[in-house]
Amino acid sequence: MEHFTCRYPASQRRQGRALVGCVGSGDLEVLLEPANADFTLKVTTSVNGSEARWRALFDRLFATRADLPALTLDIHDFGATPGVVRLRLEQGLETLDLEESSHG
Amino acid sequence: MAEAPLPAVQALLHSRSFVELGARERARVVLDAGSFRELVGPFERLMSPWLPRQGIVRQADDGVVVAKGLIDGQPAVVCAIEGAFQGGSLGEVGGAKIAGALELALEDNLAGIPTRAVLLLETGGVRLQEANLGLAAIAEIQAAIVALRAHQPVIGVIAGSVGCFGGMSIAAGLCSQLIVTREARLGLNGPQVIEQEAGIEEYDSRDRPFIWSLTGGEQRVATGLADVFVADDSAAVTAAVRLGFTQGVAACLRSQQADHYLRRLAALDTEPQADAAAVRHLYAGDQP
Numbered sequence: 001m002e003h004f005t006c007r008y009p010a011s012q013r014r015q016g017r018a019l020v021g022c023v024g025s026g027d028l029e030v031l032l033e034p035a036n037a038d039f040t041l042k043v044t045t046s047v048n049g050s051e052a053r054w055r056a057l058f059d060r061l062f063a064t065r066a067d068l069p070a071l072t073l074d075i076h077d078f079g080a081t082p083g084v085v086r087l088r089l090e091q092g093l094e095t096l097d098l099e100e101s102s103h104g
Numbered sequence: 105m106a107e108a109p110l111p112a113v114q115a116l117l118h119s120r121s122f123v124e125l126g127a128r129e130r131a132r133v134v135l136d137a138g139s140f141r142e143l144v145g146p147f148e149r150l151m152s153p154w155l156p157r158q159g160i161v162r163q164a165d166d167g168v169v170v171a172k173g174l175i176d177g178q179p180a181v182v183c184a185i186e187g188a189f190q191g192g193s194l195g196e197v198g199g200a201k202i203a204g205a206l207e208l209a210l211e212d213n214l215a216g217i218p219t220r221a222v223l224l225l226e227t228g229g230v231r232l233q234e235a236n237l238g239l240a241a242i243a244e245i246q247a248a249i250v251a252l253r254a255h256q257p258v259i260g261v262i263a264g265s266v267g268c269f270g271g272m273s274i275a276a277g278l279c280s281q282l283i284v285t286r287e288a289r290l291g292l293n294g295p296q297v298i299e300q301e302a303g304i305e306e307y308d309s310r311d312r313p314f315i316w317s318l319t320g321g322e323q324r325v326a327t328g329l330a331d332v333f334v335a336d337d338s339a340a341v342t343a344a345v346r347l348g349f350t351q352g353v354a355a356c357l358r359s360q361q362a363d364h365y366l367r368r369l370a371a372l373d374t375e376p377q378a379d380a381a382a383v384r385h386l387y388a389g390d391q392p
Binding site for chain 1: 147156159160161163186188189190
C-alpha cells in the first residue's frame, strides 16, 4: 500500500461533493470535495511501485487543462487499471455536475 | 419487417437488476423515492483503524451504508453491506454502524415511533483482520435484531452474488423474514472452508451447480430456512420487502423452533453424500 499526492492549478470554484466507485477488486472509489485552490488528487493504492504510472496518467488527463475545478479528490484504489481510473474520474466529475445542478 | 418483441422480452428489457446494484443504490431502491438520508456517510470517513496497519486500503464507509427514510410512508432504517469491499466482511466500524442503527430503531419503537428495519446482507461474515472486534459487533447486531423484532418486523434480504455466511448467517436466521433470490447463498461456512475441512471429494467448492443446489436461495426457501423467493429485479425485491412489513410481527419465528430443527438434524444419516432432494426431505418431510 502506498500514498502520494498530485496537484494541478485550478480556476473554477465548486460547491458540491460526490462519491463514485468502490474499493473492490480492480476498482477504486473517488470522493470529490470542494477546495479553496488547486485540483488535488490524494491517492492511496494497494499496488506498490505504481506512483510513476499514476502521475503519468494524471499528467496526460489534467496537466494541459486550464479550466480545472478547485477540488480535492480522495482516491482509494484496489488495483484499478488506468482505463478504469480514467472512467471513474470522468464519472466523478459528471456526478458532481449533476449534484450541483439538482441543488440549484 | 420487424416483429414486436415478445412480452417476456419487453419485461426483461425494462427490469432492473438488484444484484448488480451497489450497497448505496440498493438502500435507495428499497426506501420510498426521495426519502433516502444516509447516516455516518462516506464523507465523515469513519473508517477501519485496523486495515492500514495490515497494508489494506480502506473504503470511506467501511463497506456499510446506513440510511433512514420511509417505507410505505412509515419510518424505516436500511443497513446495506457492500459485498465488493473485502467480501462484505464486518469489522469494528461497519459492525457498529449496523448495531447502532438497529439499537436506535429499538429506542424509536420504545418511544412510540414505529421504525422498521431492513438488512441487505452481502457478507462473508466477520472481517478476519479485525477478529474479535468484528465478532463482538456481530453479537451486538444479533441481540439488536432479537430485541427489535418483538416490536417491528426485521426483514433480511440476501440477493447475491456474495451471499451471507459466518456469524451474519446467524443474524439472517434471526430476522423476522428472509427474502432471497436465485443468486443468493446462505450458510454458516463458505464453500471453500467446507472443502478445506471435509475434502474435495465430499464438497467441491468450484462445482457451482452443486454448491447452489445445497446452499442457494431456491433450496433455502424449499427447506424453510428462508421465506420468500424473488426474481433478481429491483421492483420485485422492493415489493417483497413491503409485503413483509404488511404481515406484521411474526407469531412463530424460525429461531424459536430450534428444537424442531435439531431433532431433524439428529435423524440425518451422514454416511451417504447429501443432495438437494435429501436435504429438502430432511427439513420439510413429505410436504411438496
